[in-house]
Amino acid sequence: MKYRCLVLIPALLLNVTFDISTLAAQTERDPKEAVTNLTVAPGLKATLFASEPSISSPSSMDVDSQGRVWICEIVNYRAKMRPIPTRKAGDRILVLEDTNKDGRADKTTVFYQGPELDGSQGICVLGNKVIVAAPPNVFLFTDDNNDGKADEKELLFKVTGGEHDHSAHAAIFGPDGKLYWNFGNSGKQVFDKNGKPILERNGKPVLDNGKPYWGGMVFRCNLDGSDFEVLGHNFRNNYEVTVDSFGTLWQSDNDDDGNRGVRINYVMEYGNYGYLDQLTGARWRTPRTGMHDEIPLRHWHLRDPGVVPNLLQTGAGSPTGILVYEGSLLPEKYWGEVIHADAGPNVVRAYPVEKDGAGYQAEIANIITSEKDKWFRPSDVCIAPDGSLFVADWYDPGVGGHRIGDQKRGRIFRIAPPNANKYQFNKLDLSSVEGAIAGIKNPNLATRYLAWEKLHALQEQALPQLEELYQSDNQRFRARALWLLAGIKGKTKHYVSHALKDSNPDIRITGLRAARRYKLDVIPYVKQLVHDSSPQVRRECLIALHHNQSPQAAGLWVTLADQYDGKDRWYLEALGIGMDGQEQEFMSAWLKQAGDKWDTAVGRDLLWRSKIPLTVPYLVKIIENPETKLDALPRYFRALDFIPGKEKNAAVAELALIKEPGDKKRETYIIAEAISRMPANVVMKDQKYQHALAQVINSSRGTPEFTKLVEKFHASAYYPELIAIAGQSGKSQTAVDAIRAALSLKQKVLIQKTLKKKGGSEKERHQKLDLIWALGTSGHKGANALLLNIIKDDQEPLVDRREAVRAIAKSRSGAHALLDLAEKANFHSQLKPTAAAAMSSTIMKDVKERAAKLFPAPPTKDNKPLPPINVLASMKGDILDGRVMFNTKGTCAKCHVINGMGKEVGPDLSEIGKKLSREALFESILYPSAGISHNFESYTIILASGNVVNGLMVNKTDDAITIKDAEAISRTFKMDDIEEIIPQKISLMPADLQKVLTQEELVNIVEYMTTLKKAKKIEKASR
Known part of the structure; x- marks a missing residue:
């Protein structure tokens, strides 16, 4: 990037440009600096x-x-x-x-x-x-x-x-x-x-x-x-x-x-x-x-x-x-x-x-x-x-x-280490067993592969040396030896059994894994380890039982389950892996043994993990139990989600009618979770469930659950509220979900009625704009017709039509519908800048290709076309250069104020960096009439003398009007001297500002504007 040295001379500002970044980057990227640039551990x-x-x-x-x-x-x-x-x-x-x-x-x-x-x-x-x-x-x-x-x-x-x-x-x-x-x-x-x-x-x-x-x-x-x-x-x-x-x-x-x-x-x-x-x-x-x-x-x-x-x-x-x-x-x-x-x-x-x-x-x-x-x-x-x-x-x-x-x-x-500068080591020698043993001890995997192949091929010829390695103090050497010893034909059971008696749990684990590797019957070995003191060894026993069809497997699993402490999630998941595909048999065996004492921390976890119809009545009892804390209930409802079948459906129907004396909050939560899991047709056919549903919907107002429930159960009494939520929730996920639900419920007429409301307060005007935004963001195909109606209606406020243009351009089908309209001669000229800005940011190739013909990107000072806005927004600019551009060349500071400096024609930009995204900043410069800020609309005043004045309305009374022109000069005219006041549909900001800038300068200005959040500190730091 380029840095400017600002040399202040009376009545003259010299810009001396020199590029030090290229040289710095080349030095920084030089391989000679590669090690210097690293921080290495002691x-x-x-x-x-x-x-x-x-x-x-x-x-x-x-x-x-x-x-x-x-x-x-x-x-x-x-x-x-x-x-x-x-x-x-x-x-x-x-x-x-x-x-x-x-x-x-x-x-x-x-x-x-x-x-x-x-x-x-x-x-x-x-x-x-x-x-x-x-x-x-x-x-x-x-x-x-x-x-x-x-x-x-x-x-x-x-x-x-x-x-x-x-x-x-x-x-x-x-x-x-x-x-x-x-x-x-x-x-x-x-x-x-x-x-x-x-x-x-x-x-x-x-x-x-x-x-x-x-x-x-x-x-x-x-x-x-x-x-x-x-x-x-x-x-x-x-x-x-x-x-x-x-x-x-x-x-x-x-x-x-x-x-x-x-x-x-x-x-x-x-x-x-x-x-x-x-x-x-x-x-x-x-x-x-x-x-x-x-x-x-x-x-x-x-x-x-x-x-x-x-x-x-x-x-x-x-x-x-x-x-x-x-x-x-x-x-x-x-x-x-x-x-x-x-x-x-x-x-x-x-x-x-x-x-x-x-x-x-x-x-x-x-x-x-x-x-x-x-x-x-x-x-x-x-x-x-x-x-x-x-x-x-x-x-x-x-x-x-x-x-x-x-x-x-x-x-x-x-x-x-610093003292190991030489890259040297002993060459692998596979001509002897001793050389292969040295290779199997090497930390390098390619070396160990060659040694393993050699030793495995030698079989009993390598046995004495492998047994010696197995007696090593290095436990990883022992494990490597064990894998090879267990691979010697006729010796597998001997070495597996020997390993299972070892004092090191890692070796016992390796022995059990070797039994599986060489496809031995693991049941005798699991029996040997089922009461092992190490939970890690018992974990491997459970993994060994995975899909094991032995009649003894269920009993061994129960013994291992009895040693679960009710806290160790790793052990619980190992239990789940061990019973995978045989949950019914294994859990039946455990429940038979537990009898009436199943409701413990261990029992609850096993039932939660099992995911089978057998556990449904137990999960219901846990949920209904007043001693089950409210914050634990989601866990058990989530467990029900994994269980298929009529047993689960009957259970949630039962829970939907629960009565919890003295604990209304708990009762409401259980009913809400149960109702949300019931089929809509079952609920809507039964008055007692409808009553429960109404209770849940009313209690869910203000939460995302409200929209979901209304949509799932087609609760028509609440449809108007969905549309109200879409307009009153700002530009949010809540608004989008609500309008998408209304569209899915075929409420286009109700939405249209809301959009057609005339007048209203400033708050209601903003809510309509937010509703238009939500329609476009919803991605629902039903939104296009509603948005097109606004765009084509000359009686709609221009600000609403512009918002509808931006909204419809967000979806592929909507963008093409907008382009179809724009190709017609009667497409409103004041909507074209908004359409051009919206299309410039699209990532849809087919839309971009069509839009480029209708709305070509404006050229820059050097007469080169600009790339799309989304591409410009991805470019990194020079903040200091952008600051200079902003304040010189008759660009931004001519009409905007930053921290008290500049001319107050357009909006104060002191904090614009935290209000607008990079894309929005580019759009505001390239297409100023695409969306004019409130209170910055321009007017044309035709005077009785024949003079014409353009500018922003500063004040208006019954007797006079004050207009500020592009030079920030305010003038007041008596109403008696005015023939006509004409609101303008275009911005006072020049539509071709980019023509005085190169692409690089434009990017630099936007880069600088993104920093205008704590402007005073930035200005000071950049001097």
Whole structure:
């Protein structure tokens, strides 16, 4: 941006322009400054391993057993969507190598390049095999001759959704020899290389349709894609999954952008993670009973039965790569911890985790941040064979979201203690068992993969060395050894049984997981652990019972349920996972055992979680129980929502007629919740329910529930109130919901009657404008005819017609109807500026193309056409330059006052920045007659002398009128000297003001105007 040095000389203001920002930005963006711009945690040092021009825009990374860094480079990111320069040969997979071990890459090899890799989101190196997620494809590349270049390419999986960030992401090799990977909520379904739908073990397709899966999912399968499992679902954009040596899964997930709901999850196998409503697939904004007030928590449906809790919520962000650090080079505080890159807030974090009941709790510890350079966008993190941490930096002004701002830069950093500058380590030696054991102990996953394959192939030949490793003091080494020992043919049961007796609960958990991995009958092992002192071990027992058809499963589940403390949500969800598909049998067994003592904290939670008709009478008793607190009632009503069938319908009908002596507030709430769940035809056919409904509607006035109830039950007596709400609630969601309900109830005649009311107070005039706004914002097709009637009616006030133009242009059908009208010769000329402004802001391509012919954008000083208002509003301007433009060149200060300075013709703009949006500011400048502020209408005065005066009316009495002209000069004329007073339909502000400005100057002026909120401070600061 340009900065102006203002040199004040008597009678002369010199503007000396010099551009220092370009030079500053170039210096700031130079790779030489990359490390300097980072803040690194104590005990660690960052070094630059690679940067542009060697690499650009790295989206994903892996480090192989030789220490080489593999990069998915996505210069062509979303190129099909946006007109950006492209690399015609396609995006690349690069291999970066440090041949002299000085910690900096000095050799770059192109492993593969092709347009099918555009937008790649993940890479996993497994020896000479490389798995690349390039949505909609997951490819398997093979380097047959180990020269660092792909010799073969085949399709491993295909997903739906096209090239999208919310699709397939990176795969990872697990300690059990399995492949783990995921996709986000655009993945939808997984197919094999032949296009055949992938089926789970139970024969059902892996499909996002709510039967049973929603949204993003986590998968486990064999390396060839067989034996496919869904391990978790209902994520939004779960960018990457990682798994530790015990087989525990960790993952990040992004919220709907801007809602401060980014989360880190411990992935409890087979869990639902709550992005979409389990019943309907609705997102978090859809109202539901008992939802959180706080949006970040409401976002994940955390109060619904069957949703696994979040480990941690980290606020706003754009989460990317994740790992578990199982090395020892970094300081001990990071050993065994989750480390995660979040590109949005420019940070790489560790999440120190502690066990918390059957789950975990975590805190945040930053490893790398960048306050100096906000282009630092960490996209991935990996562990090298020496235990150092590698960080890929996409390096861009933005964070994905289908946009790329810089296609030329990218960096890779190595993070290690200050005394570990040399990037060196022992070469993997697979020629001996001892060498393979050293490999399985390595923190680098690519190394462990090769060692695992070798040791697994050796079977009993490696047994002595694996048993020795199993006796290690390092519990993660022990777990890795256990997976391999259990994989030796004929030894699985022996080592599983041995592990279940171990003093370390993590090893007991690993043993039970190994039993499942090798498809043993888990019932004997669950019996062995059913009274384990660790709730985490018991959690794994419950997961092991998932879909288990053994006759003993229900009894074991009941024993585990009896050890629930009534507080641990992780344990409760594990109980739900354990009884999934067998709730009737398992809950019947528990209720039989509990007898009359079912109504406890434990019993209430189990009934709430079960979601089956069997529990309906119990939930009704809980709701009817006077000891159930009012603030607990939403929880149990929400539980009823998940139960299908006539039992639930009969129960809510019973509750709709409840009488609560002495507690009217509680009675009203129960009746309201019950009635809202009843079919409309049942309620409206029975007088006793109609009476209950009236009671509820009357008590709900002033709340969103009023509109919902009136609409659902077609309560015609309240229709006029809906329209009154739409006009009296300002520009709000309440107003839109009310008018949409009225339109759905076919109340166009009643709405028309309200709109046709003449005269009224100033308040009533504003209410009509708000009603017109609500009609346009409703998106209901029935609104168009009502709005067109206003637009075409010459008897309607011009201000109302302009508001109707803006309103109808908000919908595609309405915009086209307006354009149809505008193409006719009789379209009112005074409505054209308003229509032009409204059409300039539209994002609908077909509307924009038609509108451009009718309402071309006004040209600027250099005779160049302006882009649409929404594009102008997205541009960043120079505040200081805008201030200068505002006060010079005869522009804004000629007619407007800021903090007492300027001419008082138009409105005072001292606080305009907190009144109008950027879009509205541009519209006011480019189309001043599109909407004239109240009390700033202009008039033409024709005098008896023949003179004509234009200006704003300052005052008017029976005897005289005072007019202020464009020079801020006020003059008073006697009525006897005036022949005619003509109200004008156009603004006194020039309609071609932009002609004295360039596009850059216009953007700068608006940038300055957005700061006019606490103007005095800003003026002082800018001097």
